[in-house]
Every structure is written in C-alpha cells, then in structure tokens.
Amino acid sequence: MVDLKKDVQYIKGVGPNRAELLNKLGIFTLQDLITYYPRNYEDRSKPKTLFECVDGEEALIEVVATSKVVETRFGRKTMQKLMIGDETANAEAVWFNQTYLKSKFSIGQKYRMYGKIDRKYRKIQIMSPVFDEYGTTQNTGRIIPIYPLTYNLSQNVIRKIMENAISEVYGNISETLPEYLLKKYSLLPINQATKSIHFPDKLQDFQKARTRLVFEELLMTQLALLKLKYYDKEKIKGIAFSKKHKISEMIEQFPFTLTNAQSRVLDEIEKDMESPKMMNRLLQGDVGSGKTAIAMCAAYKAVKSGYQAVIMAPTAILATQHLENFEKIFSRLEIKCELLISGITKKKKEDILQRLKDGEIDILIGTHAVLEDNVEFKNLGLVVTDEQHRFGVRQRNKITKKGQNPDTLVMSATPIPRTLALILYGDLDISIIDELPPNRKKIQTFAVSKHMQERVDNFIKKQIQEGRQAYIVCPLVEEGEDNNLKSVIELAEKYQKEIFPEYRILYLHGKMKQKEKDEIMLKFKNHEIDILISTTVIEVGVDVPNSNIMVIEDAQRFGLARIASITW
C-alpha cells in the first residue's frame, strides 16, 4: 500500500519550488494532492472539422500545418501565426509572445489543436491553442481535468503532477468504505474512483466517481456528528434539573400568551432538562417567533434548581438588549442578571467575576467575553448560545467545560429544511418554532425594478416624515471587502447628496470596528439617524421597532435565505 501521508515534494515532477506553490493551495501530502478535485472538465476528445466550428466555442480540430510559423513584432509584443487546414476549410492558429513555437511545427505534418474559435465572415482563427502532434495525447484527444485555483502553477503543470501522483497511487490505495456498502449502493472502489475523478475515460465516468466520493464524504461527516451526539447522550452524565420548579410558573410572568409551537418546544426542553442526560438542543425559529422567551424559561428552571445560566450573544449590543429584556422579568423574581461584555471597566469586570464565582449572579449574559479563561462559575447548569453561527463547535465545547456538563440550548434564526439541518447540526436534537405570534403584522414585500426608484424614494420620504426610519441594504460585491466598503460609501453619498439631503444618514460596514458598529446601531436605535445604509452585517442586529422600511438594493444578487454557517 502507498503512504498517502508522504510529503508532496517527493512526487515525481514536484520538487521544492513547486511544493511551495502546492502548499499555498493547502496541498501538503500525497493525500491532499489526490483529493484536490477538478472543478470542471474539457472534453478534448471529439474533433470537429473547421467547417463545423462555431464562433466563440472551444473546439478540438485535426489539421495539417500548411506554412511555417510567421512571427510579427509590435512594440514589445510578438504574435505567432500558423496557416492550417483540413479537408473542409483553411484557418489560422494564433498565439502571442510564444517565440519558442517557431520551431515546433513542420509543413505537411498533422496536429490536434484545442482552443477558442474566432470566426468572422469567412476567416477562421483558433486562438492560443494547446496542441499535440497527431497520435499523442498530452494536451488533447482526451478529457482534460480543470483544477480550481492553481496560483502560479499552470493547468498543464498541475495536470502533469496529478498524472504522476495517480499513477503512483492507482491500485495501491487502501479501501476506505466497507465492502458491504460498496456492494449495496453500487459504489466504485476507491482506486477506480480516484483515477476517474481526475482522468475519466468517458465524460460519464467522472459522475460515478464523484457519486462515490460524495457519498463517502457526506457519510463520514454525518456519522461523526451522530457519534458525537451518541457520546454526549450515553457516556456523559449531565444535570437532572428539579421537577419541582416547572417552566409553567415562568410562563405566568409573561404579559402575552405563548404560541402552540412555543409550548411544544418548552415541553421538549423541560423533559431534556429534567433528565440526567446532557441536553444538546438546537432551537430553530424565525425572527420574531419568540426564542428569547424560551431562553428565559429554560434559565428560570436552571436557576430555580440551584444552578447558574449563561446566555451568549454574538454582539455586545445584542447582549445588552437581552439583558434589558431579562431584567424586566427576572428582577421581580429576585433572580440576578449581569452583563459581561468587553467594553466594561476593569473594576466592574472584576466585581462581576467575583460575584459569579461566589454564586451571587444567577444569569450571566454576554458576548464571547464569557469564554475567557478567568470567567469561573460557581455552578453553571445551562448554556444558551444565540445565533450559534458566530461561535462554532469548538467554542461551544469551551463554554461547556466551564460547568459540570451543563445543558446546552443553541438558538438559530435561520429556518432550514430537515435534510440540511441533519448534516449541519447532526450532533444536536432539533426543536422548531414554526409559528409566529398571532398579533404580528405581516411585512408587506414588493419587488420593483430599477425604474421605480423615484416612487420608492417618495415612499421612504413619506414614512420618514411620519417619524419612521429605514434600512437600505447594498449587496456584498465579490471583488473583496475593500470594494464592499466603497460601494456602501458611494451609496450613502448618493442618498445623502442627491436623494435625501434633508435626512440624517449613516452607513455601516463589516470592516468597521465592533465598537464603531455598536455606536452607529445605538444612534439608529435612539432615532438620531433616519436612514441606515449597510451591508448585510445588520442581519444580526438589535431591534429598532421604529424602523419599518427595509430596502434591498440589487436584490437579484441575494439568496433567499441564509443557511446558518458553523465553523468547522
């Protein structure tokens, strides 16, 4: 068997220099190399006649050279032209700055060329084609894999390296899936799949190879998550919270009645909490479906059972908002809440840490500051992480270790279909709030094309005159963060100067410092700003009940819903 951990440097055709470039692609070992999969394929196996070639397409042609390469020089650049032809037409092959080609062709010799066809009027050109002498298949005559990012390695070089690697491993890779699965699901053996994903003989072949590799990757991920879940449940002793203190006592404190979905979810959580197994539950619910109330109920039960609870929020301003909401209810019940965010004074922080350790604080609300090593609880029993995509599995473990296997509730505001939830959160049990409180007004949504701009602007004006506020979101542009910033600033300027000079406008961007972002959000909340122009960072924002307009610019560039992300 071959050692897949072998340093990529020792693969034939690599060497120290190319190894360094491969390292940049995240390729360090032979294993990394053979799992660097093509992003696409070019079928260079089916030749066309020149007559059949269409302008703009990439095509394989089989032609005879009918001239020598003629080089023309203009300035510092050179152009090489070769007259070619087959039985249907004559054409030109054109290259730029490839002086070495001059000696590569002989008149009367047959070649295969693959390149982009330029066909105008009666003139046919093939631009910068790759080529082989007829009968060889280095660059043509077969299906060629196209790799993603290659840095300074050309497709040709990386392909050659891959060929060497595959010929080294083919037949020597140990099977990674059990025989019974290969049989039952008709999956290709690992050796064949690895070869065909890089160098399929027929275009259909890669599909079978891909199916096998996708199956394996997804299966291993799914199994890993299920095993994690199994382990948490069966091998870890968790906390059994008191059956005497019921969540229903807490519900009576709310100035509203719960939806059926909320009640159902609370039953699930209460059962989990009372059992001696560790709770690891994901709570999915749309924005506004009442997840905070659920968190309060769980915290209540934990505190009444003699434990502390911690609530984690992704931003300081959200944590502050949570604190306000919690205190409204819990101060009456003599349950002590505190806020721990990075902005507080050293003295205040030390005081909080001490009281936390002494058990004088029942519920701690904070940002990732609560993860710091010096944060010690007396008796942590419940962890609620809000918007878990900001934290990830590792951090989740970190906070869990601060107590004796506390119960964990993960809140997500991104409803996703079950199949996806199972692979993204396979280690968790899942609760869903699929119902909004009945008194909520439906947000009216309109899709308008750009020529309606003025009507939209007038509508915004009218609402602002009535005392409301508006969000305007511009999309992330792909060319990088700096351009994003630029597009936000440009849009803000346009609105401020040309459209709404009479209103107060500020902009918000992901690149700003957290403190700066929090300040701007606070100004918006306090109605010191009328319009907030932002990138999608406001997605995880604070409640501004007075803001009733959301304008999304270039909406065609957005997905319908964000699927929650976790850090792996």
Add this chain to the structure above:
Amino acid sequence: MHQLRGRVGRGEYQSYCILKYEGNSETIRKRMKVMCETNDGFVISEKDLELRGSGDFFGTMQHGLPEFKIANLFEDMAILKKVQVVAQEIMADDAELKLPENQLLQKVVNQKLEKLGTGTL
C-alpha cells in the same frame, strides 16, 4: 433576504420590504415572487434550495456551509438523503462503530472528530 427582512416588523407599525432588482431571468423572478408571497422562513428555505439546485448560482458567499472537498449540499441533496438513512441504520446497529465490518468507518470518523476539536470518542 429573509433574515434581512426580519429587521423590520418589530414594532407596532406596518412594515415594508422593498426589493429593488435588475434582470429578468426566470430564477430572479421566481425568487422575488417567493419573497413577496410568504414571510415563512421554512417555506422560503425550501424554495431557496430548489432554486439553488437548479444551477443558477448566486450569493455563494452567503450560505457559508461547512466546506466539503467534493460534496455540494445543494446539488447532492439526493445523495445526502440516502446517506442520512444509511448513517441512521449503521448507528442503530453499531453506535460505537465497533463491529469488524465498520472498522474502516470508525477510523475515518475519528479523524473527522479530531478535526472538529472534540478528540477521539
């Protein structure tokens, strides 16, 4: 867009979401229609998946799914569904992957868990 829209509709006032768009492709029109017709996040995410699956790829940086070397959760939904059934069956029989025929699985799964930072279980 659904999450962004959730920023409004938090107070007593009637709230509005205005989607300014360009282009007239079928997918764009369908997406706009879904947004206008429903506020239900679960319905929207189902539709999203259907539309993304159709190959018109947009907002790739938005979904932030875990990175797979080869799998694509949108395109490979059918395989994913099958895999989930298989995984459940395996776990039901042999949750610790201790049976001889599951040795290979155990090895790779442990490597994955190692990467997740949980250590071998």
